[in-house]
Amino acid sequence: MIRMPRAAYEAIVAHARQEAPREACGLIAGHGDRIERVYPVPNRAELAVEFFAERGLIPPGRDYRPDAPGAIAVERFFMDPEEQFRVLREIEANGLEHLGSYHSHPATEAYPSRTDVELAAFWPGMLLLICSLREPERPVLRAFRVVDGRVHEEPIVVEG
Amino acid sequence: MAVKILIPAPLRRFTEDRATVEVEASTVGEALAKLDELYPGIRERICESDGRVRRFVSVFVNGKDIRSLQGIDTPLSEGDEVGIIPAMAGGQ
Ligand SMILES: [Zn+2]
Numbered sequence: 001m002i003r004m005p006r007a008a009y010e011a012i013v014a015h016a017r018q019e020a021p022r023e024a025c026g027l028i029a030g031h032g033d034r035i036e037r038v039y040p041v042p043n044r045a046e047l048a049v050e051f052f053a054e055r056g057l058i059p060p061g062r063d064y065r066p067d068a069p070g071a072i073a074v075e076r077f078f079m080d081p082e083e084q085f086r087v088l089r090e091i092e093a094n095g096l097e098h099l100g101s102y103h104s105h106p107a108t109e110a111y112p113s114r115t116d117v118e119l120a121a122f123w124p125g126m127l128l129l130i131c132s133l134r135e136p137e138r139p140v141l142r143a144f145r146v147v148d149g150r151v152h153e154e155p156i157v158v159e160g
Numbered sequence: 161m162a163v164k165i166l167i168p169a170p171l172r173r174f175t176e177d178r179a180t181v182e183v184e185a186s187t188v189g190e191a192l193a194k195l196d197e198l199y200p201g202i203r204e205r206i207c208e209s210d211g212r213v214r215r216f217v218s219v220f221v222n223g224k225d226i227r228s229l230q231g232i233d234t235p236l237s238e239g240d241e242v243g244i245i246p247a248m249a250g251g252q
Contacts, residue, residue, distance in 0.1 A: 027248075119249045
C-alpha cells in the first residue's frame with residue numbers, strides 16, 4: 001500500500017491536465033511506502049524519436065516526422081535528462097528517497113502500456129504512478145511496480 | 161585528477177551498493193574505463209562497444225549532459241562530478 005498526501009495527488013492531476021494532450025511526467029520521492037513530494041520534469045519525447053524507434057515502440061503507421069515536432073509527446077514521454085539528474089540530486093539534498101516516477105495517459109486507462117513495461121527495466125522495481133484523463137472530469141491515479149516484466153499493482157491511500 | 165562518479169541506483173549492484181566512486185582520470189572516457197577496472201561489466205551498461213554513450217543513458221559532468229560537451233572526450237578537472245542516469249521514459 002502506498003500512502004500520499006492530498007497535495008501530491010492533486011499536483012500530479014493538475015500537471016497531467018496542464019500538459020494534455022501531451023503526456024506529463026515527473027519524479028516522486030518520500031520514505032519507504034510514503035510519497036512525500038512530487039517533482040515535475042519536462043517531457044522531451046520529441047527529441048527521443050530514435051530511442052523509441054530502435055526499440056520498436058512507435059506504433060506502425062504513425063508518422064513522427066522530424067518536421068512535426070511534439071507529435072510523439074502525445075503518446076510517449078522521455079524525461080529531460082539534465083532536469084531528471086538535477087531533480088534526483090535535489091531529492092537527495094532534501095533527505096528524501098527517490099521512490100519512482102509518474103506520468104499521464106491523456107486518453108487511455110491508468111495501466112502500464114507495453115512501452116511502460118519495457119522501459120521500466122531501466123529502473124527495476126521502482127514505483128510507477130499513472131494518471132489517466134480518459135474521462136477528463138474523473139481522473140484516475142494508480143500505482144504499479146514492474147519486476148522482471150510483470151506488473152504488480154499497489155493500492156494508493158490519499159491522506160488529508 | 162581525482163573525480164567523483166555518482167552511481168545511479170540501478171547500477172549499484174555492480175558497485176557493492178556504493179553511490180559514489182572516486183577515480184583518477186582526465187576525461188570522461190578514462191573515468192568510465194577506471195570504473196570498469198574496479199567493477200568489471202559496468203561500462204557496457206553505459207557505453208556501446210565503440211565507446212559512445214548508449215542512447216538510453218545520459219552522462220553528466222557537473223550536471224551538464226556530455227552530449228552537449230565533448231562526449232566521452234570531455235576533459236575532467238580535479239573534484240569534478242561525473243553523473244550517470246538511465247532514461248526514464250514510457251507512453252500510453
Ligand atoms: Zn504509460
